Amino acid sequence: MTRATQTLLLAVTGAVLLRMAAGDAYLRYVNSWMRWPLIACGVLLIVLALADLWRDQGSQDDGHDAHVPRAAWLLFAPSLVFFLIAPPALGAHFAERAQNAVVPIKEASEVSLPPLPEGDPVALTLDDVLFRAAYDDGATLADRRLELTGFVSRDKSGTWYVTQFGINCCAADATVMRIAASGVEAPPDDQWVRVVATHVPGTGDGGVEPPEVTIEQIEPIEAPKNQYS
CATH class of the missing domain: 2.40.50 (OB fold (Dihydrolipoamide Acetyltransferase, E2P))
Incomplete structure (x- = not known):
């Protein structure tokens, strides 16, 4: 996985947090008072992704293509689960x-x-x-x-x-x-x-x-x- 891909996944994770907090989906997983912390985390992840993308522009211009461990793909797992499965609240x-x-x-x-x-x-x-x-x-x-x-x-x-x-x-x-x-x-x-x-x-x-x-x-x-x- 390239550093650019990791940055994209970071942005996607932030977007998912904002998507959850914008509606009622987050109430399946956390308490109601967690809405604003989730929004803050989502915004922070997107800002970090944009900052990382801007920083990487310089390293790519120098001919360096940074790579990160494959485990970074795990960042995408929560987003994939939310969009494809959307687990319900705990039940019987x-x-x-x-x-x-x-x-x-x-x-x-x-x-x-x-x-x-x-x-x-x-x-x-x-x-x-x-x-x-x-x-x-x-x-x-x-x-x-x-x-x-x-x-x-x-x-x-x-x-x-x-x-x-x-x-x-x-x-x-x-x-x-x-x-x-x-x-x-x-x-x-x-x-x-x-x-x-x-x-x-x-x-x-x-x-x-x-x-x-x-x-x-x-x-x-x-x-x-x-x-x-």
Whole structure:
């Protein structure tokens, strides 16, 4: 590979980053706050490529054609994958193989959870349900109808879950959050749903096993733009 080819690949990589950040595609791989760092990286790569191209003009005029290692072709791999495959956000296949999110238990005196807000049903995130079930035995969830959103996954035993992934930075550090569901037949894997359900008392205590809910209503929905919480 010549130095000019490497410069071209550097520019292509920068262009791909800008293309991802300009739309919603980047949300499949990183958190929403990463948009501007991606834009900055894309602009920097393109600037570096242009500067390298300008610098190489002098070396070519001197009759020197610089070469770089063949491994530099690996720069093109992420761009090729994005344009040809465009991997989706993490889904049921990964959730089945990942460990559950373990909620660290503290002494009861160290945790004071506020009551749920007014409303029927009350919309909650999955991690809120996990924490409430683990920390206070689900006392704040008792006798309340909950509205939950996530995609369908299942384990090897056939139990199905309302599931989401939480990420800090990118999909590489994703943690699965799932709540066992009963009361209705499971939709297909990876189908996003909005459910109205009630917490099954005594489930999820300790944060090792996921809590369970009994579903009263279930509605298939489109996957949100940002599928990570």
